[in-house]
Amino acid sequence: MVDLGLTHIALPVADIERSIAFYRAYAAMEVIHHRVDQATGVKVVWLSDHTRPFAIVLIEQAEVQPLLTPLAHLGVGCKSREAVDTLCNLARQEGCLLQDPQDSGYPVGYWAFLRDPDGHTLELSYGQEVGLTVESS
Template identity: 70%
Template sequence: MTIDLGLTHIALPVLDVERSIEFYSTYARMQAIHRRVDTESGVAVVWLCDGTRPFAIVLIQTDSVHPTLSPFAHLGVGCESRESMDALCDRARHEGILLQGPQNSGPPVGYWAFLRDPDGHTLELSYGQEIGLTVEKTKSFQAERSQPPH
C-alpha cells in the first residue's frame, strides 16, 4: 500500500460543486476523480485532478464562501501553448471572468493571466513558467548528491 506524502491537495469552499467542476474542467483540464456526500454533515465533496501529478483540488459545498485565493493568492495551471492559453483567456473575457492578462513577464514567470472561478477564487493560467523545470533540476541535483562516490 502506498501512502500520500508531500503536498496532496488544496480544499476550496464552493457554493455549487457542479458549476465549479465545469469551470475547472474547462480552464484547468481537471475532472472529478471522487465524489461523495459526507454522511455526518450531508455536504457534497468532490476531488478534481488533471492526471499530471498526484494532486487534487477538493471542492466542499458550503452555504457561503469568503474567497481565500484572491487576488494574488491563486492556483496555477500550466498551458500547452500560448495559443491555447490565449483561447482560454478569450473565452474567460467573453464570460466576464478574466481578472488580468495575459501578460509576458519573461523567465521564470512566463506568459500568464488571472481568472476568477465561480466563487471568487483566483486561477492563474500560464505558459513558459519554470516551476516544473526547477523542480526537475532540483530532484536531479539531489539524486546526484545522494549517490555514493565511485
Template identity: 70%
Template sequence: MVDVGFTHIALPVADVEQSIRFYCKYAGMQVIHQRVDAKTGASVVWLCDRTRPFAIVLIQTSSVSPVLSPFAHLGVGCKSREDMDSLCKQARQENVLIEGPNDFGYPVGYWAFLRDPDGHTLELSYGQEIGLTVANAT
C-alpha cells in the same frame, strides 16, 4: 502506497456543479471522486488533471468568502501560448478574466488571472518552468 508531500487543496464552493465545469474547462481537470459527506451532508468532489498526484477538493458550503484571490491563487501551466490565448478569450467572453494575459518574461512567463464561480483566483501560465526547476533542483 502512502501519500507523502503536498496532495491537495480544499476550497469552499457554493455550487459544486458550477465549480466542476469551471475547473474542467479552464484547468483541464476531471472528477476523480465524488460523495456526500455523511456527517455534514455537504457535497465533496475531488478534481485532478492526472499529470501528478494532486487534487482540488471542492466542498459545498452555504456561504463562501474567497480565500484565494490575487495574489493568492492556484496555478496551471498551459501547453502553449495559443492554448492559453484561447482560454483567455473564452474567459473574457464569460466575464471571468481578471487580468492578462501578460508576458513578464523568464521566470514568470506568460500569465493571466481568472475568477472561479466563488471568487477564488486561477492563474493560467505558459513558460514558468516550475516542473523543470523542481527537476533540476539540487
C-alpha cells in the same frame, strides 16, 4: 503505500457543479472522487488533471468567502501562449477574466488571472518552469 508531500488544496464552493464545470474548462480537470459526507450532508469532490498526484478538493458550503484572491492563486501551466489566449478569450466572453495575459519574461512567463465562480483566482501560464525546476533540483 501512503500519500507523501503536498497532495491537495481544499476550496469552499457555493455550487459544486458550477465549479466542476469551471475547472474542467479552464484547468482540464476531471472528477476523480465524489461523495456526500454522511455526518454533515456536505458534497465533496476531488478534481485532477492527471499530470501529477495532486487534487483540488471542492467542498460545497452555503456561504463562501474567497480564499485565493490575487496574489494567492492556483497556477496551471498551458502548452502554448495560444492555449492561454484561447482560454482567456473564453473567460472574457464568460465574464471571468480577471487580468489579461501579459508576458513578464523569465521565470514568470506569459500569464493571466481568471476568477472562478466563488472568487478564487486561477492563473493560466506558459513558460513558467516550476515543474521543471522541481524535477531538476
